[in-house]
Amino acid sequence: MMTRYKMKMTYDGHLFHGFQxxxxxxxxxxxxxxxxxxxxxxQRVVVHGxxxxxxxxxxxxxxxxxxxxxxxxxxxxxxxxxSLMPRDILFTESEIVDKDFHVQYSTKxxxxxxxxxxxxxxxxxxxxxxxHYPYPVEIEKMKIAAQDLLGEHDFTSFAxxxxxxxxxxRTIYYVNIESKPEDxxxxxxxxxxxxxxxxxxxxxxxxxxxxxxxxxVHDLQRVIAAKDRQEVRTTAPASGLYLYHVFYDEVPxxxxxxxxxx
Amino acid sequence: MMTRYKMKMTYDGHLFHGFQxxxxxxxxxxxxxxxxxxxxxxQRVVVHGxxxxxxxxxxxxxxxxxxxxxxxxxxxxxxxxxSLMPRDILFTESEIVDKDFHVQYSTKxxxxxxxxxxxxxxxxxxxxxxxHYPYPVEIEKMKIAAQDLLGEHDFTSFAxxxxxxxxxxRTIYYVNIESKPEDxxxxxxxxxxxxxxxxxxxxxxxxxxxxxxxxxVHDLQRVIAAKDRQEVRTTAPASGLYLYHVFYDEVPxxxxxxxxxx
Numbered sequence: 001m002m003t004r005y006k007m008k009m010t011y012d013g014h015l016f017h018g019f020q021x022x023x024x025x026x027x028x029x030x031x032x033x034x035x036x037x038x039x040x041x042x043q044r045v046v047v048h049g050x051x052x053x054x055x056x057x058x059x060x061x062x063x064x065x066x067x068x069x070x071x072x073x074x075x076x077x078x079x080x081x082x083s084l085m086p087r088d089i090l091f092t093e094s095e096i097v098d099k100d101f102h103v104q105y106s107t108k109x110x111x112x113x114x115x116x117x118x119x120x121x122x123x124x125x126x127x128x129x130x131x132h133y134p135y136p137v138e139i140e141k142m143k144i145a146a147q148d149l150l151g152e153h154d155f156t157s158f159a160x161x162x163x164x165x166x167x168x169x170r171t172i173y174y175v176n177i178e179s180k181p182e183d184x185x186x187x188x189x190x191x192x193x194x195x196x197x198x199x200x201x202x203x204x205x206x207x208x209x210x211x212x213x214x215x216x217v218h219d220l221q222r223v224i225a226a227k228d229r230q231e232v233r234t235t236a237p238a239s240g241l242y243l244y245h246v247f248y249d250e251v252p253x254x255x256x257x258x259x260x261x262x
Numbered sequence: 263m264m265t266r267y268k269m270k271m272t273y274d275g276h277l278f279h280g281f282q283x284x285x286x287x288x289x290x291x292x293x294x295x296x297x298x299x300x301x302x303x304x305q306r307v308v309v310h311g312x313x314x315x316x317x318x319x320x321x322x323x324x325x326x327x328x329x330x331x332x333x334x335x336x337x338x339x340x341x342x343x344x345s346l347m348p349r350d351i352l353f354t355e356s357e358i359v360d361k362d363f364h365v366q367y368s369t370k371x372x373x374x375x376x377x378x379x380x381x382x383x384x385x386x387x388x389x390x391x392x393x394h395y396p397y398p399v400e401i402e403k404m405k406i407a408a409q410d411l412l413g414e415h416d417f418t419s420f421a422x423x424x425x426x427x428x429x430x431x432r433t434i435y436y437v438n439i440e441s442k443p444e445d446x447x448x449x450x451x452x453x454x455x456x457x458x459x460x461x462x463x464x465x466x467x468x469x470x471x472x473x474x475x476x477x478x479v480h481d482l483q484r485v486i487a488a489k490d491r492q493e494v495r496t497t498a499p500a501s502g503l504y505l506y507h508v509f510y511d512e513v514p515x516x517x518x519x520x521x522x523x524x
């Protein structure tokens with residue numbers, strides 16, 4: 001008998017070669033499947049993630065599902081896996097779900113966070129956990145610019161080449177940019193129905209250029225319309241990016257800024 | 263002409279084999295001396311630290327001094343060194359001082375911080391930056407116990423063997439223990455005129471055992487009187503320890519709790 005488990009997890013991505021399993025590389029999926037292989041005594045259990053994260057990208061709220069041959073209470077499954085995990089992975093929630101639940105196809109939205117360190121030289125304790133941008137930025141300019149990202153757009157200009165996805169239309173529900181002067185940090189939050197490869201890191205790169213005055217405030221309107229990746233050449237580093245939350249219920253109204261726009 | 267520089271620095275200790283230079287090991291002192299060797303084009307400059315930190319121990323306010331052959335403005339010296347440092351070391355303050363200043367012998371006090379992570383399994387983002395203690399503790403008990411450490415005592419029971427120091431009398435000026443339930447953390451602060459080898463980590467180990475009920479609340483009075491390292495066998499892990507600040511002026515009155523103690 002197979003039981004489907006849905007589990008929420010957090011990981012420090014800096015020593016992983018990303019989420020997705022790859023031969024001879026240390027990956028998040030690889031570590032989980034290795035642990036499950038021990039539990040099943042050799043029967044492979046395929047782990048599905050809500051989405052891939054690249055090398056160096058972190059997760060506060062990644063979600064996975066897998067079908068386990070047998071039935072263990074959800075809490076016990078979590079305890080067992082946590083005992084077998086390396087210290088950079090931690091499961092935080094666990095439940096048994098129906099077979100029609102799919103961690104990737106059942107999503108209603110995703111929340112990414114990006115943290116920028118503004119120190120002149122990076123704070124040693126933040127070097128793996130923030131993206132470094134030591135140049136002056138005007139937060140207000142970036143907030144105005146972020147409005148241009150809200151709603152449904154073809155985000156071709158914000159997608160790294162190499163992806164196999166043809167439909168590049170996505171809807172951004174929510175953008176928030178907050179300055180934390182006491183930590184010399186800027187925190188970007190993005191919630192949308194989906195994000196293209198590197199899209200958040202490219203959006204952050206473009207927003208920082210606007211904040212720094214390298215681009216006009218409403219340049220993103222032009223960039224979106226151009227549908228050309230060459231319009232934004234800056235990709236913010238992986239180290240600042242966190243998969244923060246995955247929504248399986250409708251994204252709450254308070255995060256639907258796209259609906260309140262004009 | 264030699265110029266003496268006093269510099270304040272922060273470092274993430276988790277990838278260092280401690281502060282003190284050692285052959286074939288990556289150390290903080292080694293990295294600084296390597297950079298200075300580049301600046302002097304081959305003339306060794308000896309770096310003195312206010313004290314050693316062990317492998318894995320961090321610093322928010324380590325202080326060093328060295329004599330440089332030549333005179334560069336203090337700010338420029340800091341910029342030059344920061345440009346040559348690996349990303350886990352950062353200089354934050356710099357000044358030119360008299361020859362009678364010595365970073366180790368001129369100290370008036372030291373401040374160590376210890377951070378305990380109380381999650382059942384360690385938070386992945388804290389594994390290098392906290393000590394893990396998942397057992398229940400009563401903060402109030404530890405606060406009462408900490409009073410017994412204040413003042414001048416022979417701390418033989420709290421010194422790791424192997425040190426060459428014979429006089430084990432030290433004065434603790436200040437202890438503060440703060441629970442941060444939102445982060446599941448406990449933060450310990452200790453200020454004293456000096457600390458023996460592993461002393462802070464052993465004091466934290468003993469305090470946690472009191473908080474957990476393994477020892478009576480006033481057990482430290484007995485432990486101190488015993489002058490026997492076997493009385494405390496628990497040394498909290500290096501990962502939670504920070505050299506937080508070194509005082510070169512008198513320790514401010516607000517941190518002299520030992521004087522207020524009757």
